[in-house]
Amino acid sequence: MGFDTMNVSIVPGSFDPVTNGHLDIIKRTAQLFDVVYVSILSNSTKSPLFSVEERIELIQRVTKEFPNVKVEGFAGLLVDYARQKGAKFIVKGLRAVTDFEYEFQMSLTNKQLAPEIETFFITTSSKYAYLSSSLVKEVSKYCGDISQMVPHEIIEDIERKIGGRYDGNFKDY
């Protein structure tokens, strides 16, 4: 077997918005594969804070130093999209035991649909184990400090969208 086959992987998710935890997984995946597609589900029933186009731009902004990272939206089944991209690997971050059951179920479903595609799990760095996009939105809504939670390049976009702005002071509600 030659070495000329590119290893293509997909890091899928909602990324609404991308957090430091996501970015940690994306960067570590970028070191393992030739090409990494960060792929944003666009047909979610949830009403998102950022549109898919906005999320693509935010992720592109924080991954620009990684030339092998490409950011795209996708609709439909993840395995169909992965096949279309020639990707044999799906990479997911696992924060805690609570993530496991859902991720396990998804990976087995994807395996049944597309046996040639493997799902890899990367353990989140412990400092980001508590993080989620919903938590970021909740903290920002009440004007809390999100600077440890998301890349600094996108703090203003989130605060502008949510309407909460951290001013360094404790809020006395």
Ligand code: PNS
């Ligand atoms: O960030 P999220 O919300 O945990 O991401 C979930 C995502 C987008 C990876 C998952 O919902 C997905 O793959 N959706 C595409 C539809 C699909 O393929 N479903 C069958 C696999 S369970």
